[in-house]
Amino acid sequence: MTQREKELVRALAGPQFAPVRPPGLSLREYGLLTLRRARLLNEAGFTANSQWLGRGDGAAFPDFLRTMGWIGAYDLSLLNVLVSHQIAGDALLSHGGQEQLSAHGAEIDRMAKVYCFAASELYAGSDLKRVRTTATYDHADGTLVLRTPEPGDSKVWIGNSLHSGDVAMVLCRLVVAGRDEGHHWIRVPLRENGTVLPGVSVGRAEPKGGVTANQTGVLSFEDCRLPLSALMNRWAAVDADGVYSSPLPRHRRFEECLATFTHERLFPSVGAAHAQLLACAVTTRYAVVKRAFGTPLIGHAHYRTRLSTAVCRALASSHTMEALASLAAVRAAQDPPAGDQVLHALISCGKSGTTGDARHTLAETRELCGGLGYHDANQITPLLHDYEIAVTFGGDNTVLGYQASRYALRRRAEFDAVLDEAAGPPGAPAALRQLRAICDVLLDRVEKHGPGEDSARWTRAVHQTLAVGHWAAHPGGRLGGRLLDQYAAACLLEHALTALRAGILEADDLLRLEESHRAAASPPLDALELLEALGVPEELITAPIAGKDFAERHLAAAHDTPPPVATRPAAPEREARA
Structure with a gap:
């Protein structure tokens, strides 16, 4: 983690932010508290419009985006308060004249007015x-x-x-x-x-x-x-x-008005990516300490397959966001991001992919934690409820697919060049080239038949190509490489019918893919390796089920008695392997 991220998570674990919703607060009081917290983060310099692409240091933008992601994992409401203010501010900063910027720019950056x-x-x-x-x-x-x-x-x-x-x-x-x-x-x-x-x-x-x-x-x-x-x-x-x-x-005025949405769509996306990481970290810890039929949950093969599948989606979403942040910073140094239709299309695909996957990952991890996963204190259910709407706000994912595919067709050569580069890291799995080919097939269908179901499939394939490409360039050790193989195989299986019809894969190839996916998903998992790959800060993991004493802590909460140990759950030990 960067120094900036460490300082942020220390703040989020401090007395002004913990717990996320203090008991006894009305909804209105909770909303006002969240606004005060947003202003505290803004005053501390963690987040402001001056850090957006085209305004601040472009090289620092990926760090800023990760900061927003951890805020979203802590509490999507807090992220949305900040984003609501910042995207409104960007509408003024992007479309206002010089006198308007002078009159209102400072109050936006300081959150002097909401x-x-x-x-x-x-x-x-x-x-x-x-x-x-x-x-x-x-x-x-x-x-x-x-x-x-x-x-x-x-x-x-x-x-x-x-x-x-x-x-x-x-x-x-x-x-x-x-x-x-x-x-x-x-x-x-x-x-x-x-x-x-x-x-x-x-x-x-x-x-x-x-x-x-x-x-x-x-x-x-x-x-x-x-x-x-x-x-x-x-x-x-x-x-x-x-x-x-x-x-x-006249038509360009409409497009210009929408340009500010390029940034907005990054924030629910990065929040959804980090929320998945947090849910998987909580579930991994629980799977070590909770036993079923005499064995820790992580010791059961089917459980491991489901957990590793959720982890794959979480890591893929994180890699997509890292890829988009880096790409956006490079492109913003050349042209204003607001008018970059290729970047807008790529970010829309990433938004659709990460928020869509978050619905599945959060639902799966909730179920993997059983009934206790549904308890508000155990973090996953609040994330599940909050991120359900992320597929709609910032632009409905289906509508985004229509718009993004139109932009990609309008700038086809440039868009293809970006995807080609994303799909070309040395040593990348063959599945990456095949995913890249599937993107072309689906976009050709959109061009022939118009936006529709193929647009939705195309946005998925673009998201997956960006994820696998960045992941292949940053595999993260033995476990990371194994999870990458598992995820890449799952992506191709998702697009099996498209690949068969286009001749990208044969039936025998799909059978082999299914076997390789099973082989990658079933071996033992080392919990500490898994937690290291997820990279979730300790300060953000507050779920009682994430500690060895989860039963005692749950009962203490049920009877309103003080918890028996320190409020932070302990990490699993190295021998926690199945």
Whole structure:
């Protein structure tokens, strides 16, 4: 771990952050506590908009992204509070003119005001081209009139907005002289000294199934009057005569408005990757101390296969994020990341893959820990509930597949070159080349038949290619190489029908793959090696089932008595091998 990561996890284990949700707090109090924690992390320099690609040191971006990942493993609500503020801030920093940056840049970076990101609407959902909120320019007094046409056009799932948001960055249609000029970002103050401002209505988007401490609201606007300076004017202007102008054609304005999402999709992805690592670490520890039929759980072959499969997905997600962070840093040094459609497509594939895999990994590890895995204190169930929604926010994964495949086809040669490089590390398994070929076959199908099921399969194959490519370049020792072989074989088996139809694999090849997958998954596992490969900081593992005394600790909690030993579970000993 880097020094930065070590300092972060020490902070997350400190008295201001432990436990994640102190007993007795109402939902509102928990949300306000989480906001205070977000500001503490921001003040300590762990996270801020100045560290985003294109603003801070690009070489330090992978460290920043890992920091956000561990925050997401600690508590997705905390990560979402930060991301809601930062992506809203990025909308201003990316689309505002120089005067707007000077006026508001500092308050964004310091979290002096809490920002909210207001893009999604009830009717439009992830199809942001269909948003119907309007900002109409009134030339008589030089103001913008923000309006929600129908209840279904309300901005929904707006993080930070319910109790605390000071400012919303609102994606809307700009109407000037009766003409719809398309999508623009508007800076909208929501509160002054805690009081909601005239023309703004804030309702509840709660209770939710998870991510409960990120206070989410429903925003609607009625005759909400704003100065013209609320319009982000880097590429849009209304002159003294009330005439609109922009150097961008109308369709490009929409694409420019969406560019800020490139970053947003990295954060649920890296959180989902680190959450999987944490769940697998808790499960590994439990599998050493819990016995079934006289043998530790990790000593049963079928249990090991299921555990190692979950670990493979977790490590693959982590490798995908490392690959994307490095790639993004390199590309951002050449061109602004906001306009990089190839990077946007790659990140969308990574988001779809990591968040989709998190649903399976967290469900599997919960089951592998039995009924105790369902206890809130044992960390896995809160992660399972929270990360379920990650496949939807930041862009629904299916819709992202449609968009990403269109971008990849538009920039096919450049996109292919990136994947070719990812698939070419020395000594990579043959499965990597075959996965790379499957990406081409699926994208060809999208080009022929249009976005659909093949888009979803293609995003999976791209995610897996990035994961296996980075993993092959950083195998992580004997166990890492064995898990890589297991994962690569599983990926090819997932795409078996596509590979057979395209002639990439023959039936006999698939039979051999199944055997190699079984051979890689069934041998004994050394718990300490496994925990070392997962790399989860000790400070983040608080689950009672992760310690030898889990039964005593569970009963102590049940009877509200002090725990019998120190609050941190001990690591398994070296002899814990099956």
